[in-house]
Structures are given as structure tokens and as C-alpha cells.
Amino acid sequence: MATMGDEQLKEQLAVLQAKLAVLEKQLLQGQQDVIRETVKEVLSQTQKRDGLQQEVMFKFRRSRKDLIKQKMVDSCREKQMTVPELKFMIVDQMGYASKATFYRYLAELAGVLDTSGQFVRVAGQVRAQGA
Numbered sequence: 138m139a140t141m142g143d144e145q146l147k148e149q150l151a152v153l154q155a156k157l158a159v160l161e162k163q164l165l166q167g168q169q170d171v172i173r174e175t176v177k178e179v180l181s182q183t184q185k186r187d188g189l190q191q192e193v194m195f196k197f198r199r200s201r202k203d204l205i206k207q208k209m210v211d212s213c214r215e216k217q218m219t220v221p222e223l224k225f226m227i228v229d230q231m232g233y234a235s236k237a238t239f240y241r242y243l244a245e246l247a248g249v250l251d252t253s254g255q256f257v258r259v260a261g262q263v264r265a266q267g268a
Contacts, residue, residue, distance in 0.1 A: 205233045213257045
């Protein structure tokens with residue numbers, strides 16, 4: 138048998154459950170709003186890059202190949218290196234290029250770098266562009 142106190146407790150429990158559901162919904166909505174605003178702010182900041190920075194990065198990306206090839210030549214000029222040592226430095230240590238790209242650049246430098254012996258030697262002069 139349900140007593141008068143049990144009925145009041147059930148009503149209070151129902152009211153509290155309804156209030157809890159409303160509060161949970163408000164909390165979820167607030168969290169979604171915060172996330173949405175944070176994403177908008179981050180996107181707007183990444184889109185507002187400095188013009189000079191964009192220009193420098195564009196020029197760097199265009200001349201990256203020449204810079205890496207020049208680094209390869211300079212490294213061989215400074216120190217006696219084998220092909221695996223040069224590959225380790227350019228690919229593994231510095232992360233300038235992938236292994237395939239390194240060997241492609243090495244092939245392009247065939248007139249400049251002599252890889253026929255034990256060590257890589259500088260065989261010719263390097264041009265500033267398109268070495």
C-alpha cells in the first residue's frame with residue numbers, strides 16, 4: 138500500500154528528474170556552443186596568415202628541390218661521405234626528403250657529384266638554379 142509520504146516522494150522524484158533532464162540538456166547545449174565558437178576562432182586564425190609569410194613559404198616550396206640538392210653538394214664538399222652516409226644525413230637526420238626523392242636528386246646531380254668511387258666527390262661546378 139502506498140502511503141501519503143510515498144506519493145509525495147514519488148512526485149518530488151519526478152520533479153527532480155525533470156529538472157535534471159533540463160539541466161543536462163542546457164549543459165550539453167552550452168558545451169556544443171563552446172566547441173563551435175572555438176572551432177570558428179581557430180579556423181579564422183589559420184585563415185588570417187601574414188602575406189609575407191605566405192610569400193616566403195611559396196618561394197621556399199618552389200626552390201626546395203634546389204636547396205636540398207645544394208645541401209647535398211655542400212655536405213660532400215665539406216666532408217668525405219659515402220652515399221649511405223649522405224642519405225642518412227639528408228633523409229633520416231634532417232628529414233629534408235624521402236629516400237626515393239634523395240636518390241632521384243642524386244641521379245640529377247650525376248654531372249656534379251661523382252658516386253663511382255667509395256666516397257661521393259664533387260666533380261663539377263653547381264649552377265644556382267636547376268643544379
